[in-house]
Amino acid sequence: MVLLLVFLAGPIIYCIYYAFTDMQLTGATTTNFVGLANFRKAFGDDQFYNAILQTLIFTVLSAIVGQNILGLVIALLFRLATKVLRSIVGALVIAAWVVPEIVAGYLMYAFFRDEGSLNEILKFLHLPQQNWLYTLPILAVSLANVWRGTAFSMLVYSAALAEVPAELTEAAAMDGAGVWQRFWHVTLPTIRRSVATNLMLITLQTLSVFGLIFAMTKGGPSNKSTTLPIYTYQTALQNYEIGYGTAMALVLLVIGALFSLVYLRALRPEAD
8 A cells, every 4th residue: 555655546646736836847936736726728729639639549540449349359279279370470579579669659650651661562562652650640550559568468368268268169060050150159258257357457658659650750740749748848848838748647647537437337247
């Protein structure tokens, strides 16, 4: 409890206080209480709404859809693969996960840039090329986050699938259920709680992604990949508006709490 109060509750309370002040890094000699002024300013700021939209797009594409589904697919395929193939694929997927976020960002920048690896591959295949970081920046950073974070979902689902009773799938097969029917009516309901837990963890982690996006696009071009963490950083540490930036950080905290409530409801035991 002491550790939680000092390292979790303490900083949150500290941020809540400064979100209601006009604290700045430069210029002002005093810090004054301004009430809800920072929040009114945020919700009257078009760039703030753009940051929320980009954050939701990035989270849905890279976490809820990308990492979650790809991790489940890889875990399912692992059950059919040989031990050697599982070792090779598992090592490649986990390698991307353990790479530091900023390093992964620069690797993906080199992959998606105008003269990067992706366009060279497309050129070799005689397919259309484009400057991905300029025309589709939010898609590029989302795919980069999928590449980096899928390993976590894969490990969660591999453990969950190992606990599915074999007799249930065998009984369903004997009753004439196909592969898809067995997955949808037997496997998925059995691992439902693991699905909800995984979604909650990767969603909260993705909402706060900063280094990957900053290394690849710095939120550009024209704020097309400016998520709330990026916009908060720009406001608080580049424009020196600590109070205003902290208010936006609290909004991000609320968004994460709303996602958590949805997933926690899904984790509730079903009524008998």
